Amino acid sequence: MKITQKDVEYVANLARLEFSEDEKKTLTLQLERILGYMDKLNEVNTSDILPTASVVDLKNIFREDIVENFKNTDGIIANAPEREERFFKVKKIIE
Amino acid sequence: MDYKESISKLTNDVKNKVISAREITGYFMDRIKKNDSQLTAFMEIYEKDSLLKAEEIDKKIQSGQKTGLLAGLPIAIKDNMCITGKKTTCSSKILENYISPYTATVIEKLEQEDAIIIGKTNMDEFAMGSSTENSAYKVTKNPWNKDYIPGGSSGGSAVSVSAGLSALALGSDTGGSIRQPASCCGVVGLKPTYGRVSRYGLIAFGSSLDQIGTFSKYVADSALLLQVISGYDRKDSTSANIPVPDYKALINSRKDLKGLKIGLPKEYFISGIDKDVSEAVKESIKVLEKLGATILDISLPHTEYAVAVYYILAPSEASANLARFDSVKYGYREENTSGLMDTYRKSRGKGFGSEVKRRIMLGTYALSAGYYDAYYGKAQRVRTLIKKDFEEAFKKVDAIVTPTAPSAAFKIGERTDDPLQMYLSDIFTIPCNLAGIPGISIPCGFTKNNLPVGLQILGRHFDEKTILEISNSYEQATAWHLKYPEV
Numbered sequence: 305m306k307i308t309q310k311d312v313e314y315v316a317n318l319a320r321l322e323f324s325e326d327e328k329k330t331l332t333l334q335l336e337r338i339l340g341y342m343d344k345l346n347e348v349n350t351s352d353i354l355p356t357a358s359v360v361d362l363k364n365i366f367r368e369d370i371v372e373n374f375k376n377t378d379g380i381i382a383n384a385p386e387r388e389e390r391f392f393k394v395k396k397i398i399e
Numbered sequence: 400m401d402y403k404e405s406i407s408k409l410t411n412d413v414k415n416k417v418i419s420a421r422e423i424t425g426y427f428m429d430r431i432k433k434n435d436s437q438l439t440a441f442m443e444i445y446e447k448d449s450l451l452k453a454e455e456i457d458k459k460i461q462s463g464q465k466t467g468l469l470a471g472l473p474i475a476i477k478d479n480m481c482i483t484g485k486k487t488t489c490s491s492k493i494l495e496n497y498i499s500p501y502t503a504t505v506i507e508k509l510e511q512e513d514a515i516i517i518g519k520t521n522m523d524e525f526a527m528g529s530s531t532e533n534s535a536y537k538v539t540k541n542p543w544n545k546d547y548i549p550g551g552s553s554g555g556s557a558v559s560v561s562a563g564l565s566a567l568a569l570g571s572d573t574g575g576s577i578r579q580p581a582s583c584c585g586v587v588g589l590k591p592t593y594g595r596v597s598r599y600g601l602i603a604f605g606s607s608l609d610q611i612g613t614f615s616k617y618v619a620d621s622a623l624l625l626q627v628i629s630g631y632d633r634k635d636s637t638s639a640n641i642p643v644p645d646y647k648a649l650i651n652s653r654k655d656l657k658g659l660k661i662g663l664p665k666e667y668f669i670s671g672i673d674k675d676v677s678e679a680v681k682e683s684i685k686v687l688e689k690l691g692a693t694i695l696d697i698s699l700p701h702t703e704y705a706v707a708v709y710y711i712l713a714p715s716e717a718s719a720n721l722a723r724f725d726s727v728k729y730g731y732r733e734e735n736t737s738g739l740m741d742t743y744r745k746s747r748g749k750g751f752g753s754e755v756k757r758r759i760m761l762g763t764y765a766l767s768a769g770y771y772d773a774y775y776g777k778a779q780r781v782r783t784l785i786k787k788d789f790e791e792a793f794k795k796v797d798a799i800v801t802p803t804a805p806s807a808a809f810k811i812g813e814r815t816d817d818p819l820q821m822y823l824s825d826i827f828t829i830p831c832n833l834a835g836i837p838g839i840s841i842p843c844g845f846t847k848n849n850l851p852v853g854l855q856i857l858g859r860h861f862d863e864k865t866i867l868e869i870s871n872s873y874e875q876a877t878a879w880h881l882k883y884p885e886v
Contacts, residue, residue, distance in 0.1 A: 379500030383497055
């Protein structure tokens with residue numbers, strides 16, 4: 305699988321990551337090498353094999369839908385990089 | 400006071416007032432102060448809190464109140480588990496100032512049993528790495544030789560126990576992050592079955608693989624610690640509602656390994672393994688045979704695909720889990736930006752280190768439109784085959800024995816330029832996580848350079864008992880656990 309710098313830029317945007325030009329160059333080479341190694345999986349015939357959904361017998365767990373108030377909301381708000389009163393503050397969303 | 404004591408001896412001494420919890424805690428605190436400037440295993444030390452807690456326990460004992468199973472025992476915690484009011488950084492710049500607003504279930508369980516949380520340990524950023532060199536803060540040194548890595552990602556926790564800076568430690572294991580550093584540092588490292596221990600309050604990396612587990616100097620101590628942290632937790636719906644056995648009593652009641660069948664998978668005894676490692680492992684197998692176990696050759700035919708499967712699945716899950724670091728509710732925020740999207744990109748670009756970004760990129764690529772089936776879908780199918788290999792093997796044997804890693808610890812800086820080479824350090828530990836089975840690494844020898852070698856023992860789902868029994872019998876029959884690094 306050939307990876308181009310354009311691929312790296314496309315994926316970086318999906319992942320919300322900014323890279324310098326140097327980082328992009330290095331990543332292009334590294335991703336190509338790592339993904340090339342993954343091609344090994346094509347040796348395995350999996351046409352009749354189901355994908356793993358869970359490694360142990362997990363069953364869906366239901367519980368009563370009862371509201372429990374989290375006691376330390378101040379502790380949550382205190383971690384905000386920017387806030388106003390009890391709100392998280394961000395830059396303008398609609399551009 | 401001696402850090403070489405087992406925790407059962409120490410807890411008894413505390414209960415019988417031979418020594419106080421305050422004295423034990425003060426003793427380990429002094430060892431940390433004396434040695435951690437060189438080893439740099441710790442991110443933070445809770446000196447005041449630890450001593451206060453120890454005094455509380457001593458008061459309990461003085462007044463004749465019942466105390467917990469770990470009364471007065473100092474334990475170090477990998478810095479990806481939350482404790483209310485304390486920093487949890489995951490050794491990442493993005494969480495440099497993050498103060499946990501809640502406490503992980505494992506920490507609550509430790510506190511209920513009167514353990515003393517003495518501090519948080521260094522790790523590869525977000526648990527991504529095999530050497531602890533990916534920490535954004537510091538490089539942790541191997542106590543056996545400070546030019547060498549301690550393994551990773553739970554390197555700080557492994558060093559803390561190996562160098563006698565704490566009696567016990569907790570780590571997390573997604574692809575070998577407990578067993579591989581345990582092997583590198585010459586201690587016991589146990590990754591329980593997926594679901595055995597609640598992960599509530601563990602910062603998620605690969606949710607279908609992550610598991611909290613133990614570090615200790617002796618097998619019986621890990622058995623006791625496992626007993627304390629195991630069990631169903633309604634806050635983690637992947638935790639299993641299966642009774643927790645009295646692991647410690649169980650392993651003490653077994654004196655030999657008669658009647659047990661142990662498998663040696665031929666795919667784990669291949670060329671490319673360090674000669675000293677393969678010799679140490681072969682010698683250990685002879686010991687297991689002498690103890691009465693029947694040794695059988697088995698095959699796990701899809702082993703060679705495990706690294707490729709893992710490095711698709713773990714980064715895919717990580718890319719989703721780490722999407723929450725958006726610099727809005729917590730974490731590093733870059734201020735000089737042109738709008739919200741730009742804030743996301745710049746904050747994450749600066750806040751995450753290069754290995755974390757590499758894995759987010761790999762995972763995002765593998766999950767992106769047009770590639771999902773070829774990578775993620777394919778990997779989950781091959782994972783089914785790897786899991787089936789183990790199911791077939793466990794029809795014939797009770798446990799599987801392998802080297803923990805293909806080599807002993809490597810030199811600091813030796814593999815940092817080549818991510819793929821670093822990923823291959825996990826070749827023998829990864830299949831266990833992919834199948835969700837329990838695995839343990841115990842000390843089984845040394846290389847010519849005097850670096851520890853680890854023996855890995857894998858068991859059936861929820862059968863930690865058998866691998867602990869084998870480990871304990873092996874430990875009783877050998878003397879590797881009595882060796883200590885000079886720090």
